[in-house]
Amino acid sequence: MPELPEVETVRRGLASVMEGGTIARAEVRRPDLRWPFPDGMAARLTGQGVRAIRRRSKYILIDLASGESLLVHLGMSGRMTISGDPLGKFVHDHPTRVAHDHVVWDMADGTRVTFNDARRFGAMDLLPTGDETAHPLLAKLGPEPLGNAFNEEVLIKAFQNRNTPVKSALLDQRIVAGLGNIYVCEALFRAGISPTRKAGKIGKSRVASLVPIIRDVLTEAIEAGGSSLRDYRQADGELGYFQHSFAVYGQEGQPCTRDGCTGTVKRIVQSGRSSFYCAQCQR
DNA sequence: ATGGGGGCCTGCCGGC
DNA sequence: TGCCGGCAGGCCCCCA
Numbered sequence: 001m002p003e004l005p006e007v008e009t010v011r012r013g014l015a016s017v018m019e020g021g022t023i024a025r026a027e028v029r030r031p032d033l034r035w036p037f038p039d040g041m042a043a044r045l046t047g048q049g050v051r052a053i054r055r056r057s058k059y060i061l062i063d064l065a066s067g068e069s070l071l072v073h074l075g076m077s078g079r080m081t082i083s084g085d086p087l088g089k090f091v092h093d094h095p096t097r098v099a100h101d102h103v104v105w106d107m108a109d110g111t112r113v114t115f116n117d118a119r120r121f122g123a124m125d126l127l128p129t130g131d132e133t134a135h136p137l138l139a140k141l142g143p144e145p146l147g148n149a150f151n152e153e154v155l156i157k158a159f160q161n162r163n164t165p166v167k168s169a170l171l172d173q174r175i176v177a178g179l180g181n182i183y184v185c186e187a188l189f190r191a192g193i194s195p196t197r198k199a200g201k202i203g204k205s206r207v208a209s210l211v212p213i214i215r216d217v218l219t220e221a222i223e224a225g226g227s228s229l230r231d232y233r234q235a236d237g238e239l240g241y242f243q244h245s246f247a248v249y250g251q252e253g254q255p256c257t258r259d260g261c262t263g264t265v266k267r268i269v270q271s272g273r274s275s276f277y278c279a280q281c282q283r
Numbered sequence: 284a285t286g287g288g289g290g291c292c293t294g295c296c297g298g299c
Numbered sequence: 300t301g302c303c304g305g306c307a308g309g310c311c312c313c314c315a
Contacts, residue, residue: 002309003308003309034291034292034310034311058309073309073310074309075309076307076308076309077292077307077308100293117292118292118293118294119291119292119294119307119309120292120293121291121310123310137311163285163286164285164286164287168287171309173309173310180308180309181308181309182308183308249308271286271288272287272289273307274306
């Protein structure tokens with residue numbers, strides 16, 4: 001599921017039920033996801049007020065009253081689900097335990113937040129609030145694509161002399177942090193750039209054009225999440241999933257939707273990942 | 284330093 | 300109906 005827009009939508013959903021509240025009880029049902037959980041994670045969450053919930057790239061940061069922040073990554077299959085009655089006390093309306101429900105937080109108001117991750121590529125860790133830049137998972141991240149530190153000059157410089165396909169360059173979280181396979185495909189389609197083109201061989205003005213396009217693609221997806229979901233959740237309480245249509249991602253064999261283009265969307269494999277694009281109008 | 288490939292896990296889907 | 304291969308939106312690590 002999760003690239004930047006989906007993570008942002010999950011963040012907003014978590015914020016709506018956790019910010020200002022207290023984690024009355026934390027249950028950790030296995031010792032690890034991709035890596036071991038930090039020592040005593042359940043105890044370090046229990047009783048903690050939630051000050052704020054932030055996002056860095058595809059990571060969620062939950063700031064606790066203790067001065068620690070819980071770092072959460074959804075990996076490929078991580079999901080957050082909200083259940084419970086905010087006015088009751090740990091009511092019966094919680095769903096029965098489901099396979100791969102690994103972590104559960106019961107908020108003091110009766111809301112339950114459940115983290116489910118079938119493939120366990122997700123991660124959680126605790127770090128001192130404000131020490132994000134020192135954390136190994138965050139230290140090497142490039143600029144936020146929606147922030148000022150990401151701009152034309154920065155991207156042109158990052159692409160200079162890069163011999164890797166632009167697809168790989170945009171997936172490189174050190175260049176820009178938060179893009180994944182879907183939104184890279186969509187941004188390259190809008191920019192009319194082939195995913196196979198070497199990053200260092202693209203003209204400066206075309207590289208520059210990627211900056212507003214990346215911002216637009218991500219912003220539109222975040223807005224779609226905000227408008228198509230109630231409190232950022234779907235009917236079953238799961239956060240962050242929303243119906244979103246893509247111009248090229250998953251559209252193999254479909255006619256290109258660019259005005260006047262008669263091409264067909266193709267799927268190729270680059271570095272073991274699918275790339276979708278129109279070879280006729282993306283050069 | 285850079286670029287490419289393997290591996291981590293489980294679930295789902297299409298084809299035979 | 301059942302089995303099997305291929306595929307999945309991430310990211311770290313190792314190797315050349």
